[in-house]
Amino acid sequence: MSPWNNQLIILGNGFDLECQLRSQFDDYFQTRMEKPWLCEPYAQWKENPDDPENLWDHIFAFEKENNPKSWKDVEAVILKWVSCKGMNDYVEIIHPIQKRYSFLQKVKALGGWPLPSSLPERISYIKDEDAFRNLLFEELQLMEKAFEVFLTKEAASLDYIRKSCNLFRVLRDADTEEDPRDTSNYILSFNYTVPQPDKIDSSLSDFRIACWRNVHGRLGKDHIIFGIDMNQLPNQQKSNPAVLQFTKTYRVLRQSGDTSVKEESVGLLEPYRIGENFNTIKVYGHSLGQADYPYFKAIFDRIDLYGSNTKLLFYFPSDHPYIKDGLYQQITGLLTAYGESMPDRSRGDNLMHKMLLEGRLALSELIVPDLES
Structure with a gap:
């Protein structure tokens, strides 16, 4: 003994x-697909500051349409967009958003209605890959907050x-x-x-x-955090702060404080x-x-x-x-x-x-x- x-x-x-418990990512994302920024046709709405439109909503909607078998693998999708995507891919995901809001942006410039979302402004200053990664990291934290709100309700x-x-x-x-x-x-x-x-x-x-x-x-x-495995990154990216911030090790270390x-x-x-x-x-x-x-x-x-x-x-x-x-x-x-x-x-x-x-x-x-x- x-x-x-x-x-x-x-x-x-x-x-x-x-x-x-409905704790899988696709359970959560069903609620995101009902958000006005992912619905067609476009309807008038006003952004909730506690649950704003975020870029990852559009990325996962894109992945769901183009990769129906793998889009629910959150870590794999994050890894792909942080590690494997270039500026052409970033432009591809941003362009539909900018196009959607282009008319309202012109109205705003003339002193008319304010934009219903702050996302168009956040994505308008991206000039290189690391700047886009930093944006993705900020947007990821918005997605994490939204997922936490969803799961808290389910777990209650x-x-x-x-x-x-x-x-x-x-x-x-x-x-x-x-x-x-x-x-x-x-x-x-x-x-x-x-x-x-x-x-x-x-x-x-x-x-x-x-x-x-x-x-x-x-x-x-x-x-709560979503993250990627550092061991899955190419060696040349493991020392890049814009990529490193997405790894589980980095994020858990920050949270340990x-x-x-x-x-x-x-x-x-x-x-x-x-x-x-x-x-x-x-x-x-x-x-x-x-x-x-x-x-x-x-x-x-x-x-x-x-x-x-x-x-x-x-x-x-x-x-x-x-x-x-x-x-x-x-x-x-x-x-x-x-x-x-x-x-x-x-x-x-x-x-x-x-x-x-x-x-x-x-x-x-x-x-x-x-x-x-």
Whole structure:
């Protein structure tokens, strides 16, 4: 029996989707397509300063029309427009906006009606690629704010709150050898949400959470962020400040200076700091994609995945058994990539075999209860 009892729970968007939260980007963008600046024919309207027209609305509308299979991949679209596009592409996306407002701009110049949107003015002074990237970064923050408003409304549903609390309890207690009441839970969430048990006559303290860290911001606490993986940038762009500002590493670092982050008294890897380790790492609802691989690698390095006794447990919901085969491939890809990064390649090649022999690696069905209860 281990002298300590700590577990790290890693959550992806599959957690929120299992709780029927409309948290996907296409859910959000359906509401943007109803905005007057994306509707035809043009109608009179007045800009809401808290939800202004932003350039990314037009970029994603363009991508949706021209790349219907990939437009919902937010990180890939941002990477493409920040890293791969040139001035001709920028002119192509700006021209329809300028054309749309050209008549009203002439009226304004004659002392008539004001423009309903401030976007035409913001895009009128772009002379080179880095200036456009800086504009894209400013516009991205407007999109993030709009997405946060959308998701906050969705996550306020009592139905979602009830389901997320119940699902978290089931995941927390799954395959826990020690008394769950004595377990310290450390949460790394790639979502923007956090359970709200206080809304259903409970308390977050009942969840026995030592640390809850939302990697890319938390609704109502931190500014949420969209970002790109620095490793996907060409080498010559990694030192360009106009490009670097879009990377997740850069943006999380900037956000780490916020008071909300500094106020956390217990860090995510606190067990290691005090001479302990995690008995178990549980992963639920995460795609294990390349963009988030650096986080997994940092954790695996820190806990000594090869040499420790830590169990690595992946779960899929009982009501979606068809995702099991895909998860086997994703898990294999993750651990193969990690093994290739280990200094001792012979150990890296043997990592999965060793963990399987030791009973430290598994993909299991998580019995999802009636989430209405």
